[in-house]
Amino acid sequence: MSSPLLEPRVAVVGATTWGTALAIILARKGLPVSLLARTDPEAQRLQADRRNARFLPSTPFPESLTVAADPGEALPSADLVIIAAPSHSVRDNIRSVRESLTPGVVIVSAGQRFGIARWQADEPGYGGDGICAMSGPNFADEIVQGKFASTVVAGRDSQLVNRAQEILMTGAFRVYTSDDLTGVELGGALKNIIALGAGIADGLEMGDNGKAAFITRGLAEIARLGVAAGAQALTFAGLAGLGDVIATCASRLSRNRYVGEQLTMGRSWPEIREAMNNVAEGVNTTDAALAMARELGVEMPITEATYRVLFEDLSPHDAVNQLMERPPRSEW
Amino acid sequence: MNSPNPRTTSITVVGSGSWGTAIGAWLARNGHDVRIWDIDTSVIDDINATHCNNRYLPDCKLPENLVGYRALESAMTDCSTVVLAVPSRVFETALLNVTSHLDRMDSSNTPTIVWGTKGFAQKTGELLSHVAERVLGDTAVTAAISGPSFAYEVVRGIPAGFDLASKSSERIESIADLFRSENILVYTTSDIIGVQVGGATKNVIAIAAGISDGLGFGINARALLITRGLAEMNRLNVALGGSAETMMGLSGLGDLVLTCSGDLSRNRRLGLGLGQGKPIDEIVEEIGQEVEGIQSTRETYQIGKKMDVFMPMTECMYRILYEGLSPLQAATELMAIGPSLK
Numbered sequence: 287m288s289s290p291l292l293e294p295r296v297a298v299v300g301a302t303t304w305g306t307a308l309a310i311i312l313a314r315k316g317l318p319v320s321l322l323a324r325t326d327p328e329a330q331r332l333q334a335d336r337r338n339a340r341f342l343p344s345t346p347f348p349e350s351l352t353v354a355a356d357p358g359e360a361l362p363s364a365d366l367v368i369i370a371a372p373s374h375s376v377r378d379n380i381r382s383v384r385e386s387l388t389p390g391v392v393i394v395s396a397g398q399r400f401g402i403a404r405w406q407a408d409e410p411g412y413g414g415d416g417i418c419a420m421s422g423p424n425f426a427d428e429i430v431q432g433k434f435a436s437t438v439v440a441g442r443d444s445q446l447v448n449r450a451q452e453i454l455m456t457g458a459f460r461v462y463t464s465d466d467l468t469g470v471e472l473g474g475a476l477k478n479i480i481a482l483g484a485g486i487a488d489g490l491e492m493g494d495n496g497k498a499a500f501i502t503r504g505l506a507e508i509a510r511l512g513v514a515a516g517a518q519a520l521t522f523a524g525l526a527g528l529g530d531v532i533a534t535c536a537s538r539l540s541r542n543r544y545v546g547e548q549l550t551m552g553r554s555w556p557e558i559r560e561a562m563n564n565v566a567e568g569v570n571t572t573d574a575a576l577a578m579a580r581e582l583g584v585e586m587p588i589t590e591a592t593y594r595v596l597f598e599d600l601s602p603h604d605a606v607n608q609l610m611e612r613p614p615r616s617e618w
Numbered sequence: 619m620n621s622p623n624p625r626t627t628s629i630t631v632v633g634s635g636s637w638g639t640a641i642g643a644w645l646a647r648n649g650h651d652v653r654i655w656d657i658d659t660s661v662i663d664d665i666n667a668t669h670c671n672n673r674y675l676p677d678c679k680l681p682e683n684l685v686g687y688r689a690l691e692s693a694m695t696d697c698s699t700v701v702l703a704v705p706s707r708v709f710e711t712a713l714l715n716v717t718s719h720l721d722r723m724d725s726s727n728t729p730t731i732v733w734g735t736k737g738f739a740q741k742t743g744e745l746l747s748h749v750a751e752r753v754l755g756d757t758a759v760t761a762a763i764s765g766p767s768f769a770y771e772v773v774r775g776i777p778a779g780f781d782l783a784s785k786s787s788e789r790i791e792s793i794a795d796l797f798r799s800e801n802i803l804v805y806t807t808s809d810i811i812g813v814q815v816g817g818a819t820k821n822v823i824a825i826a827a828g829i830s831d832g833l834g835f836g837i838n839a840r841a842l843l844i845t846r847g848l849a850e851m852n853r854l855n856v857a858l859g860g861s862a863e864t865m866m867g868l869s870g871l872g873d874l875v876l877t878c879s880g881d882l883s884r885n886r887r888l889g890l891g892l893g894q895g896k897p898i899d900e901i902v903e904e905i906g907q908e909v910e911g912i913q914s915t916r917e918t919y920q921i922g923k924k925m926d927v928f929m930p931m932t933e934c935m936y937r938i939l940y941e942g943l944s945p946l947q948a949a950t951e952l953m954a955i956g957p958s959l960k
Contacts, residue, residue, distance in 0.1 A: 423841030434953055435838035436845075451957070460842070462957040492777050494880040498766035499779030499803070502872035509866075523852075523866050528875075529845035533837045536879065610777065610803065 293317050294453050297364035299357075299383055300324070301332060303341040304396055305370030307426035308454075310342070313351035315456050320352050320360035322383075324371070329355035345430045361386035366453045368420075370396045380417065392450050393417045394439060395471075416443060418450050419467055421474030421526040423533030429459060436460040438526045440470035462525060469521030472512045474530060476575055478542045478568035479589055480504035481534040485546020486595070486602045500588075501531055507586050511575060514582040542568035550603075555596045569596060587612060626650045627796065628697040628724070632690070632712055633735075634661045636674040638703035640769035641734055645701070646684040647775060648799050653693040654686050662686035678773045690715060695722045699730040699796065701763075706737025706818075707913070709746055713753050720757055730793055731758045732782075736817030737910065738917040743924075745818070745858065747810045759786045761793050762810055764817045764869035766876035768883075779803040781869040783813035805868065812864025815855040816873050819918045821911030822935050823847030824877040824885040825892070829938070829945045832893015843931070844878050850929045854918070857925045885911035892938065892945050915939050930955050 296319045298309040306321065313319040323329035332338060333353045337346050347353075354360040361367060361383055371379045380393065387393070393416060422437030429435050439454065439461055441447040447463045455461040464470055483504055487497045509522035521527060534540050545566045548558045555569065572592050579586045591609055594600035626649040631642040634656035646652040656662055664672055665686040669679060687693035694700060694716070700723075704712045716731065723729040731754060739749045750760045765780030772778055782797065782804050784790040794804045807813060826847060830839050851874070852865040864870060877883045888909050891901035902909055919936035922929040934952055937943035 423838045423845075425836070425838055428836040428838050431836075433836045433839060434842065434949070435836075436842040436957075455957070458953070460953060460957055493768075493771040494876055494882070495766050495768055495771045496777035496779075498872045498876035498880075499777070499868055501875055502766070502866075502868050503779070505871065506866065519866075520862070523845075523848060523871065525842065525845050528848065528871060529841040532844055532875065532879070533841040536837050536840070606777075610801065 294365040295363050296320070296366045296368065296453065297322060297360045298368045298370055299379065300369065300371030301328065301338055301341075301353075302370050303338075303426045304424070305368065306338040306342050307345075307430050308368055308370065308396065309351055310345055310348060310430050311456055311459055312454070313348040316350060317453070318350050318352070320354050320364070321347075322357060322360050323353060323355050326355045329353050342426065342430060357383045357386040362388055364388075364391060366392045366394065366450060368394050368396050391416075392446050392453070394420050394450050394454070396420045416446055417441065418447055419471045419474070420450075420454075421470050421530065422462075423525060423529040425533060425537065432458050434458050434460070436462060436525055436529070438462045438464050438470050438524065440464040440467045440526075442467055464521065464524075464526075466518045466521045468515055469512050469517030470526040472508070472515065472517055473522055473524075473526035475567070475571050476508040476511065477527065477530045477534060478566075478571045479508065479575060479592060480531050481540050481542035482546045482566070482568035482572065483588060483592055484535045485540075485543035485548075486550055486592075486606075487546075488543070489547040489550025490602060490606060492606070497535075501535065504588050505531060507588050508575075511579055511582065511584045511586060514584045515578065541566040545569065549595055554599065572596060625795065627699060628653070629699045629701060629796070630655060630687075630690075630693045630697045632656070632700060632702045632716060633704035634658070634665065634671060634674070634686070635703065635705070636671070636769035636773075637734060637767075638701075639665070639671045639675050639678075639680065640767075640773040641701055641703050642684045643678070643680050643773045644775075644799070644802065645796065646681040648796065650683075650796065652684045653697070654684060655688075655690045655693040659688050662688055675769060675773055678770075680773075691719045691722055694719045696724050697729075698724045698727060699732065699793075702731070702733040702735055704735055705908070705910070706735050706746065707740040709733070709735050709737075710739055710749050710753065713750060717753055717757070729758045730761065730789065732761045732763055732793065734763050736764060736814070737914055738818050738921065740913075743917055743921050745811060745814050747814060759789050759793075760784065760810075761786075761790065762813050763797065763804070764813050764873065766868060766872040768876065768880060770882060775801055777801045779805070779868050779872065781805050781807055781813045781864070781867055783807045783810040783864075783869075785810060807864060807867075809861045809864045811858055812855055812860030812862075813869045815858060815860050816851060816865055816870030818914060819851045819854060819932075820870075820874045820877050821885040821914045822918050822932050823851065823874060824883055825889040825911045825915065825939075826931050826935055827878040828883075828886040828889020828891075829893040830889075830949070831886075832890040833945060833949065834893075835949070840878070844874060847931050848874055850931055854922055854925065854927045854929060857927045858921075884909045888912070895945075898939065912939055 298305045299322045301323045309319045309321040418441035439450045451461045591605040628651040631654045642654045761784035763782045782794045915935045934948040
C-alpha cells in the first residue's frame with residue numbers, strides 16, 4: 287500500500303447493506319473510507335460495534351473505515367462519493383449533501399433508482415453531468431466474502447466514469463464502464479418488475495421453460511421502454527439488465543420475488559404489504575414504469591398485467607392466460 | 619392423407635430421443651397426425667406398445683395420435699412436413715435419409731423440413747441451415763425452431779416459448795402455426811443464422827456457469843459469467859452473419875438462461891462436477907447420457923478461432939475439457955481479462 291495521503295478518499299452516504307459492503311471492500315483495498323450514517327446515535331452504534339450489526343453482522347470493519355454522521359466533516363475531503371442512502375428520491379439525497387462537496391468530486395449513485403438521467407434532462411446544470419450510476423448483479427453478502435462480482439458504472443463524462451472505475455475496482459469486484467447512463471439506471475430499476483413476475487411464474491409452477499421465456503420477454507419489454515427513453519438496447523443484455531435479473535431471480539431472498547409468489551397464493555398486495563417490514567421496489571417500479579410507458583407510447587404487456595394483478599385484483603392465473611393469448615409474431 | 623381439420627396436417631418426426639418425442643407429443647396434442655421414426659426401432663416399438671418412451675422420457679404419457687413407424691419411407695408417405703430432432707452429429711445423415719423419400723410426401727405443396735436439432739454439423743462445423751441448403755437446394759421449404767425447452771416439461775404441456783426462423787416469408791407463419799398452442803408461443807423471424815447460433819453455443823457457457831457454482835463462487839459470479847457468455851456468443855453470431863437482436867431473444871438469451879439455471883441440464887451438471895474437482899470421465903458416467911457441451915465446446919472453439927472472434931470463456935472451457943486446465947486457474951485468468959482500466 288502506498289502512502290495514505292496519495293490514496294483517493296471515498297465517502298459512502300448511507301449505512302445500508304450495499305453502502306456498508308462497498309465501504310468495507312474499498313477499505314480492505316487500503317483506501318481511506320468514511321461511512322456516513324444518518325444520525326449521531328446510528329454512527330455511534332456503528333463505531334462501537336465496528337460492524338453493521340443490522341445489515342452485515344458478521345463482517346467487521348477494516349481499520350481504514352471510519353464512521354461519521356456529519357456530511358460537513360466527511361465529504362469535503364472525498365474524491366469519490368457513493369450515494370447508497372435509502373430514500374425514495376436520489377435527487378433529495380444528493381441535494382442534501384451537495385453543499386458539502388468539493389468541485390470535481392466523482393459522485394456515484396448506487397441506489398438502483400431511476401432519476402439521475404431524467405434529473406439531468408429536467409435541470410441541466412443542477413444535476414450536472416458529473417453524477418454516475420452504478421448497477422449490476424451485486425448481492426452484498428457475497429461481495430464482502432470476497433467472491434467474484436461485477437458491476438457497471440455509467441455516466442456522460444467518460445473521464446469521471448473512468449476515475450470511478452479506477453477507485454471502485456478490486457481484485458474480485460470487476461467494474462465495467464458505460465456511457466449509457468439512462469440504460470444502466472433503468473435496467474437496475476426495471477429489473478424488479480421481472481423479478482416480481484418471476485415470483486409469480488414460480489408460484490404458478492410454470493416450469494423452467496416458461497420462466498426462461500418470461501425473463502426473455504420481460505427483458506425485451508424493459509429494453510423497449512429504455513430505448514424509447516434514450517437508452518441503448520444492448521445495455522439491457524448486459525450486467526445492469528440480464529445479469530441483475532439472473533441474480534435476482536436466483537436469490538431466495540429477493541423481496542420482489544417473494545411478493546410475486548405471495549400473489550399467486552390468493553393474497554392481495556395490500557395484505558402482503560402489511561405483513562412485510564421491508565419495501566419491495568418492484569411494486570413502485572411497476573407503477574412508475576407504466577406511467578413512463580404511456581407517456582412514451584411503448585407497449586408493455588407484462589408490466590401492465592403485473593400492474594393489474596397488484597392494483598386491480600386481476601388473478602395471476604388470468605394474467606398469464608391473457609399474456610399467452612396475445613398473438614406472437616415478430617419477437618422484436 | 620389429408621386431415622379433416624384444415625389447420626392440421628400429417629407430420630413425420632425424425633428422432634425418438636427425449637426431444638423428438640417431446641416435439642411429437644406436442645404436435646400430436648395440436649391435433650396433427652404425427653408419425654415418429656428412429657433408427658433405433660426398440661424405442662419406436664415401445665412408444666406403440668406403451669404410449670411411453672420409457673428409455674428417454676420415463677413416466678410421460680404420450681398422445682394416442684403419436685404413432686411410431688419402423689420405416690421412414692412409410693412414415694413420410696403423404697406427409698406435408700418433416701421435423702428433425704436428431705443429435706447434431708447425425709443431422710446430415712438423417713437429412714440425406716429424409717431427402718431420399720421426399721417424393722413420397724404430399725405433392726400438393728413443396729414439402730416443409732423443420733429442425734429442432736441444436737449444434738454445428740460434425741466435421742464441417744457448418745450451421746445446420748447450410749447443411750440443409752447444400753442437401754436440399756430448393757426441393758423443400760426449411761425452418762429452424764429453437765428456444766428454452768427442457769423436453770421433460772414440453773412433453774407435459776407446460777408453457778414455453780420458441781423462435782422459428784425461415785427464409786420463406788410466404789410459408790413462415792403457417793409453419794409456426796403448426797407448433798402454436800394454448801401453452802406454446804412461437805415467434806417468427808427470417809434470421810435463420812441467429813436462431814441457430816444460440817442453441818449451438820449455449821452449452822459451453824452452461825458448463826462454465828456450472829463450474830462457477832461448483833467452485834462455490836455464488837450468484838453474482840454466475841450472473842457475470844452468463845452475461846459475458848451471452849456477449850461472447852453474440853460476437854460469434856454476428857461474425858457468422860446473424861442479427862444481434864436474435865441473440866437477445868428466446869433462442870439465445872432465453873435458452874442460455876434455462877440451460878445455466880435449470881437443474882435438469884446435463885451440461886450444468888458436468889460443470890458442477892468439474893468445479894468440485896471430479897474427473898470428466900467420472901462425471902459423464904454418473905450422468906449416464908451424452909453431454910453435448912463437450913462436443914460443442916470443441917466446435918465453438920474451433921469456429922471462433924477460424925472466424926477470429928474473441929471468445930475467452932469458450933477458450934477456457936476448451937482448455938479445461940481438452941487440455942486439463944484447472945477450473946480455478948481458468949476462473950482466475952478470466953477475471954483478469956474482464957474490464958481493464960483505461
